[in-house]
Amino acid sequence: MSATIIDGKAFAADIRSRVAEQVAALKTDHGITPGLAVVLVGSDAASEVYVRSKGRMTVEVGMESFEHRLPEETSEADLLALIAQLNADPAVHGILVQLPLPGHMNSDAVINAIDPTKDVDGFHISNVGLLGTGQKAMVPCTPLGCLMMLREHLGDMSGKEAIVIGRSNIVGKPMAHLLLGESCTVSIAHSRTKDIADVVRRADIVVAAVGRPKMIKGDWIKPGATVIDVGINRVEAEGGKTRLVGDVDFDAAREVAGAITPVPGGVGPMTIACLLANTLTAACRANGLPEPEGLTV
Ligand SMILES: Nc1nc(=O)c2c([nH]1)NC[C@@H]1CN(c3ccc(C(=O)N[C@@H](CCC(=O)O)C(=O)O)cc3)C=[N+]21
Numbered sequence: 001m002s003a004t005i006i007d008g009k010a011f012a013a014d015i016r017s018r019v020a021e022q023v024a025a026l027k028t029d030h031g032i033t034p035g036l037a038v039v040l041v042g043s044d045a046a047s048e049v050y051v052r053s054k055g056r057m058t059v060e061v062g063m064e065s066f067e068h069r070l071p072e073e074t075s076e077a078d079l080l081a082l083i084a085q086l087n088a089d090p091a092v093h094g095i096l097v098q099l100p101l102p103g104h105m106n107s108d109a110v111i112n113a114i115d116p117t118k119d120v121d122g123f124h125i126s127n128v129g130l131l132g133t134g135q136k137a138m139v140p141c142t143p144l145g146c147l148m149m150l151r152e153h154l155g156d157m158s159g160k161e162a163i164v165i166g167r168s169n170i171v172g173k174p175m176a177h178l179l180l181g182e183s184c185t186v187s188i189a190h191s192r193t194k195d196i197a198d199v200v201r202r203a204d205i206v207v208a209a210v211g212r213p214k215m216i217k218g219d220w221i222k223p224g225a226t227v228i229d230v231g232i233n234r235v236e237a238e239g240g241k242t243r244l245v246g247d248v249d250f251d252a253a254r255e256v257a258g259a260i261t262p263v264p265g266g267v268g269p270m271t272i273a274c275l276l277a278n279t280l281t282a283a284c285r286a287n288g289l290p291e292p293e294g295l296t297v
Helices: 008-030 045-060 076-088 107-111 125-132 141-154 172-181 196-201 267-286
Strands: 035-041 064-070 094-097 161-165 185-189 205-208 226-229 233-236 242-245
Touching: 008 045, 008 141, 008 267, 035 045, 035 076, 035 267, 045 064, 045 267, 064 076, 076 094, 076 107, 094 267, 125 172, 141 172, 141 205, 141 226, 141 267, 161 172, 161 196, 172 185, 172 205, 185 196
Parallel strands: 035 064, 035 094, 161 185, 161 205, 205 226
Antiparallel strands: 233 242
16 A cells, blocks of 8 residues: 655645635735745855745745844844844744744743743744643744645544654654644654654654654554654765755655655745745734635644
């Protein structure tokens, strides 16, 4: 049996077109254009590519894109001053500070300086606390995208065994909270987990977010399980080229799983679509308007 391939690229395009429709309605009915500010400090090549594609898609859905590129040696005080300015700007509904930040900055202090209602990454401690207590939060884009794909393919997840592999603040932990919200039985595995293969084999839902190429083997997967691969690892390929692979050994896992996301074309495009959805949500909340349907948790 070969798994259903969950097409994140197509699903993300569908979400973006729904966002675009609602952005158009916000403009005509209320004269509001949602705005997203992206701040990039330094010039990491991968970040550059990612920031450019975010900017392009922001404009494509009819939102305003504000890009701020600061030199690597920018002081934390200067970055905090920019954030204060964006917090106060009514044209800016969402603020994203690209991570990782240069080593001389305190990332926690920077993230927590963002107005939590504009924190479209969902990384501010207020949003983390709201999500952790089941209240309305800004939900981190990658876990939100994973949840949307799981809901689409499984519907009701109540009582299912879910495992999240990886315990990062940006993916693993918020993902576990979202799965708890779906009434799954949730485990989090990580580098110190004993007998990880056996733990993963119990799961109906596997979310892999460790950042190690092909770490999760085909024979770790329970037959019929749904596998969401968050990993985006650039590895060397033939002819001195590079290619992207996930955290899951895709070719082996697809023979066992019921459904699986590919890399590229799975979680990555969903992350950007959810960033746009969060920006729309922030713009609606900021203006006391009802939230967009089907685009929030
Ligand atoms: N504050 C902050 N928020 C982020 O959400 C954030 C960040 N910092 N720093 C960097 C990571 C990385 N990230 C990606 C999103 C989409 C793709 C994506 O769309 N990938 C395509 C492939 C792209 C390619 O071919 O290179 C795919 O998986 O199909 C990749 C990476 C968001 N990040």
